[in-house]
Amino acid sequence: MFLHIYMYRLKCILRDKQNVFWTLMFPIILATLFYLAFSNLSNAESFTEIEVGIVDNEELREHPEFTEAVKSVPDLFNVTYTTKENAEKLLEDGEIEGYIHFDDGLKLFVKESGINETIIKSFLDDFLQTSSTISTIISQNPAAVQNGLPDSVFDRTDYLKAVPSGKAEPNTVVNYFYSLIAMACLYGSFSGLKEVLAMQGNLSYQGARVNMAPIHKAKIIIASMSAAVSFQLIAVTALLVYLIAVLRVDFGNQVGYIALTSIVSTITGVTFGTFISSVNRQSEGVKIGILIGSSMIMTFLSGMMYDKMKYIVHTKVPVLSYLNPANLITDSFYALYYFDTHARFFTNIALLCGYSVLFGTLTYLAVRRQRYASI
Amino acid sequence: MIIKVNNLVKRYDDLIALDHFNLEVKEGEIFGLLGPNGSGKTTAINCILSLLKYDKGTIEVYGRPMAPDAYDIKRNIGIIMQNVAVFDELTVYENIDYFCGMYIKDKKKRRELVEEAIEFVELDSFRKFLPKKLSGGLLRRLNIACGIAHKPKLIILDEPTVAVDPQSRRKILEGIRKLNDDGATIVYTSHYMEEVEEICTRIAIMDKGKVIALGTKDELKGMINSGEKITVEILEHNPDILEGVRSLPNIVSAEFNDNMLVAKSRRGKNNLSALLEYLRSSQINVGRIYSEPPTLNDVFLEITGKELRDHA
Numbered sequence: 001m002f003l004h005i006y007m008y009r010l011k012c013i014l015r016d017k018q019n020v021f022w023t024l025m026f027p028i029i030l031a032t033l034f035y036l037a038f039s040n041l042s043n044a045e046s047f048t049e050i051e052v053g054i055v056d057n058e059e060l061r062e063h064p065e066f067t068e069a070v071k072s073v074p075d076l077f078n079v080t081y082t083t084k085e086n087a088e089k090l091l092e093d094g095e096i097e098g099y100i101h102f103d104d105g106l107k108l109f110v111k112e113s114g115i116n117e118t119i120i121k122s123f124l125d126d127f128l129q130t131s132s133t134i135s136t137i138i139s140q141n142p143a144a145v146q147n148g149l150p151d152s153v154f155d156r157t158d159y160l161k162a163v164p165s166g167k168a169e170p171n172t173v174v175n176y177f178y179s180l181i182a183m184a185c186l187y188g189s190f191s192g193l194k195e196v197l198a199m200q201g202n203l204s205y206q207g208a209r210v211n212m213a214p215i216h217k218a219k220i221i222i223a224s225m226s227a228a229v230s231f232q233l234i235a236v237t238a239l240l241v242y243l244i245a246v247l248r249v250d251f252g253n254q255v256g257y258i259a260l261t262s263i264v265s266t267i268t269g270v271t272f273g274t275f276i277s278s279v280n281r282q283s284e285g286v287k288i289g290i291l292i293g294s295s296m297i298m299t300f301l302s303g304m305m306y307d308k309m310k311y312i313v314h315t316k317v318p319v320l321s322y323l324n325p326a327n328l329i330t331d332s333f334y335a336l337y338y339f340d341t342h343a344r345f346f347t348n349i350a351l352l353c354g355y356s357v358l359f360g361t362l363t364y365l366a367v368r369r370q371r372y373a374s375i
Numbered sequence: 376m377i378i379k380v381n382n383l384v385k386r387y388d389d390l391i392a393l394d395h396f397n398l399e400v401k402e403g404e405i406f407g408l409l410g411p412n413g414s415g416k417t418t419a420i421n422c423i424l425s426l427l428k429y430d431k432g433t434i435e436v437y438g439r440p441m442a443p444d445a446y447d448i449k450r451n452i453g454i455i456m457q458n459v460a461v462f463d464e465l466t467v468y469e470n471i472d473y474f475c476g477m478y479i480k481d482k483k484k485r486r487e488l489v490e491e492a493i494e495f496v497e498l499d500s501f502r503k504f505l506p507k508k509l510s511g512g513l514l515r516r517l518n519i520a521c522g523i524a525h526k527p528k529l530i531i532l533d534e535p536t537v538a539v540d541p542q543s544r545r546k547i548l549e550g551i552r553k554l555n556d557d558g559a560t561i562v563y564t565s566h567y568m569e570e571v572e573e574i575c576t577r578i579a580i581m582d583k584g585k586v587i588a589l590g591t592k593d594e595l596k597g598m599i600n601s602g603e604k605i606t607v608e609i610l611e612h613n614p615d616i617l618e619g620v621r622s623l624p625n626i627v628s629a630e631f632n633d634n635m636l637v638a639k640s641r642r643g644k645n646n647l648s649a650l651l652e653y654l655r656s657s658q659i660n661v662g663r664i665y666s667e668p669p670t671l672n673d674v675f676l677e678i679t680g681k682e683l684r685d686h687a
Contacts, residue, residue, distance in 0.1 A: 004476040008465065015464035198462070201426050205460035208426055209521065212454050213477035214446035371428045371443050374387060375421055 001215060002223045009227035012198070013191055023191065024235040027184040028242050034180060035247045038173040049078040050116045053087040053099030060102045069127050076123070100124065174337060175330070177249050179304030182329035184239050185265035186295045188232035192273025193287055195224035196363065202281070202372040217368050225270055225360070232266045254336050257345065261336070264352045265329040271359035272325065278366035298326035328352050376438070377402050377529055377560050378423060383432035385418055385584070392418045393429065394584040400562055405555050407575030408564040409671060415584035416564040417457060420533050424454060436529070450478060453527030453559075457534040459518045461506050468493065468502040471520050478525035492524035495550060512543025519547065523554065530554055531562045536570060548574055568671040580671065582679050592671065599677040601627070601669045602640040605647055607654065608662030609636050616659060623649055642669075 013019060054060065060067070070079055080087075080096060087099035091111050098110035098120050108124055110117040197203045199220050201211035210220060240262065243249040251258055276294070277287050301324050303310035310327065313320050321327050328348045335345040378400040385393040393415050400406045408416045421427040423434055425443045434441045436448050461470045471489045479485040493499055496516035506514060515535060523530055532551065536544045551574055555561050565571050571578055572592050580588040580595065588595055602625065609616070612634050620629040620638055625646050629638040640646040647666050654661055676682055 001477070001480060004473075008462075008469065008473045008476075011469070012462055012464040205456055205458045206462055208421075208456060209454065209460040209474060210477070211426060211443075212424060212449060212452065213474070214449040215477055216444075371425055373428055375426060 002219060005215075005220060005223035006227050006230075009195065009198070009224050010230055013194070013227055013231045016194070019190060019194065023184070023187040023232065024238060027180060027187070027235070027239045030183075031177065031180055031239065031243055031247060034176050035249075038176060050076060050119060051080070051096040052077045052120055053080045053082055053090055053096045055084045055087055055099060055101040055103075056081040057084075057102060059104075063102060065131070066102075066106070066127060073123070076119070174249060174251070175303055175307055175310070175334065177243055178330040178333040178337075179299055179302055179326070181236065181239060181243075181262070181333065182265065182302060182326045183295065183299045183304060184236050185232070185262065185329055186269040186272065186298065186326055187235070188228060188266050188269030189273025189276065189291050189295065190288070191228035191231055192225065192270040192275075193277040193284075193291060195228050196274050196277035196367060197284060197287075199224055200278070200367055202375050203277075203284075208375060218364065221274075221364060221367060225274060225363075228270045228273075229267055232270055233263065236262045236266055251333065251337060257336050257342070258333070260349065261329065261332045261345075264349055264356065265325075265332075267356045268325050268329075268352045268359070271356045271363060274363040275359040275366075278363045295326070298324050302327040302330045304330075322351060325352060325355055328355075376400070377436065378562070379433075379435040379438075380419070380423060381433045383419070383422060383429055383434065385415075385422055385427065385429040392584050393422065393432075396432070396584060397586060398423075398579060400560065401577075402560050403555070403558070404576045405551065405561040405563060405574055407571035407578040408562065408581060409566065409568060409571045409578055409675075410564075410581030411566050411675075414566075414581040416566075416581055417533055418584070419581075420531055420562070420564060424452070424531070450525075451528045453522040453525065453530040455519050455522040455530070455532040455535050457537060459506070459514050461514075461517055461521055463506050466503050466505055467498050467509070467517055467520075470506070470517060471524050474521040475524035488524050488526060492520040495523070495553075496520040497546065510540075510543075511538055512540045512546075515539050515543060515547065519550065523559075527559065529560045529562070531564075533564050534566070535563075536565070536567065544570075568675075572671055578671070580675055580678070582675070587678050588674060595671060595674045596669045597642075599669060599674050600641050601673045601677055602642040602646055603669065604667045605638045605640065605650055606663075606665040606667075607636045607638075607650070608664070609634050610660040610662050613659065616654070616657060619653060619657060620650065623653055626650070 054070070070077060080090065082090070082099075084101060087096070087101070087109075090096045091099055091109065094111075097114075097116040098108055100120075101107045101109060106124055106128060108121055110120070197207065199207050199210050199217075201208040240258065244251060273291060276291055280287065280290070282290075300306070301309060301313050301320065304326075310321075310330070313324075313327070321331070328351050332345055332348040332352070335342070335348065339345070376399055378398060380396060380398040383393050383396040384391070385396075396415065396419055398408075398419070408419065410416050418427065422429045423436070423441065425434075425441050425445070436445070437451065439445065439448060441448060462473070465473060468489065471492050472485065475485050475489055475492070479488060493502055496519055498513065498516055498520065501509060501513060506517065509517060519532075519535060522532075530551075535551075536547055539547065548570060551561055551563065563571065563575060575592070577589070577591055578595060579586045588598060590598070609631075612631070614631065616636070617629050617631070620626055620636065625641045625643045627639045627641055629636065631637070638650060640650075647664075651661070651664070672682060
């Protein structure tokens with residue numbers, strides 16, 4: 001009996017073209033659009049060496065410490081030593097971002113202000129501050145030169161200890177794809193909603209007929225929800241395969257955990273839909289509206305439309321992070337991607353399981369009654 | 376007694392949908408619930424099926440209290456709703472199989488029953504069609520097949536012929552008779568008096584949530600004072616004859632409809648011959664003559680003072 005209901009409900013879901021589009025095709029289309037939009041964003045974020053000119057004159061040669069300082073940051077600058085006239089020409093032609101000229105002190109010439117120009121200036125300020133510190137030390141305590149203090153001024157100490165951070169390089173773009181997967185999982189709520197409609201005598205004529213059958217309600221609920229979860233898992237798996245195999249989105253190397261997250265999230269999505277559908281007696285359209293609205297709010301708060309929103313919620317209203325299933329889903333992926341330890345991941349999974357049980361129980365309590373006040 | 380309903384009361388806020396409703400349905404009969412729209416027929420059926428809560432009263436089916444979890448009773452009931460209750464995503468065959476499968480576990484037996492149901496409603500050529508490809512009449516037949524495929528002993532049909540073409544209606548009515556011949560007890564609700572008169576062995580007439588008359592169609596017609604309606608074609612129109620006709624014993628009313636004289640009589644003998652004798656003695660030439668016995672509409676009209684609104 002369970003299998004009979006399950007198979008027919010799955011058939012109904014798979015043949016519902018609208019549902020198939022929104023739950024299976026739409027996330028894939030959106031992923032493609034994300035990919036096209038954010039691949040350029042990734043490229044823009046990658047750092048390239050700053051083209052900078054240095055006027056090669058007598059005064060420069062009198063300050064070999066400056067040349068050494070420039071050499072100490074080979075990944076920061078691509079330096080061209082040249083004459084002042086040529087440096088001006090290069091700046092004019094846009095070949096360099098700026099040029100440095102020792103002319104009665106250290107001077108920087110730039111054509112416009114921007115990030116690269118700011119970086120060059122910061123470098124010069126740092127050099128001047130360090131030089132000034134050494135001069136002060138020498139003038140006040142000449143013995144310090146013997147103790148090697150000036151050298152130690154140039155040393156930099158890291159007060160943060162680096163820890164292994166997962167298998168992948170940090171990438172802000174990947175967070176958008178996490179939100180997309182969260183959205184796809186939450187789209188299971190639409191299948192869940194339809195399943196409740198199909199079994200409730202006061203919500204559909206088919207439901208009234210189903211209610212007349214000599215079957216316990218719990219059996220119908222479990223079979224119907226299993227069908228919805230199965231379909232949604234197909235949809236989420238298709239999305240994951242597309243993201244990993246076609247778009248080459250790097251989710252780290254923890255496929256088992258990703259699968260676990262997807263399964264738990266899908267169950268949460270489906271039970272959320274059955275919950276919304278069963279606890280209010282509005283029309284199907286209103287129920288769908290409530291689902292779309294709540295899904296959009298949840299995914300927005302989890303950072304799908306504005307990447308800093310996740311951080312804002314976490315710092316301003318941290319409890320909301322734990323109340324929002326979409327955030328828990330994205331955060332599970334996030335935790336998998338960035339951390340080697342799984343404490344945060346399993347906290348999220350446990351919360352999602354809790355929500356699934358809560359939504360499922362509330363659904364059962366709402367639909368178990370079989371006699372209605374009106375039909 | 377297959378169904379026994381005692382003093383059933385169902386309220387929707389201030390509206391009393393069923394007002395101490397009583398009903399008894401015997402095994403093997405085709406029992407008709409006749410009443411205008413809004414008289415409480417569907418509410419009564421939904422209460423009997425335990426789909427609706429009610430405020431007061433008792434319902435027994437097969438001698439036991441009816442309840443949502445009375446699965447043994449439900450197993451023997453087939454329901455054909457007023458609205459078509461099938462899934463748009465499943466074909467004709469799949470819809471019947473899905474609902475039949477909720478009653479019959481054995482696959483082989485189920486397959487046979489589904490085939491029988493398809494044959495019964497004559498949808499064999501449409502078995503792979505989705506419901507949206509079917510006409511209104513075919514959809515109604517599919518709706519019936521979904522309700523009867525598991526061979527229930529009690530079949531409840533709630534207005535199964537609404538918005539159905541005459542050909543499909545004929546097939547549906549023939550099918551109901553056949554189901555009854557095969558041993559099923561039928562409860563048939565309708566506001567089409569001709570259908571109820573045609574197929575039902577006993578009829579309850581409902582109005583405002585109450586049974587206002589109950590019996591066979593002849594018993595119901597015998598309850599009222601109205602007799603036959605006599606229509607006579609008058610070849611030479613003469614309005615003066617109306618007074619004379621009205622003065623005849625047992626004639627309640629007389630009026631002209633174009634050149635047709637329509638006279639309504641009280642229950643009694645020789646009303647037609649008395650009228651014709653009067654016309655002959657008045658040397659009035661007549662053409663066609665019709666005499667119609669009272670209908671259930673007359674019964675309803677006499678009891679409630681209003682007509683059954685829709686006609687088949």
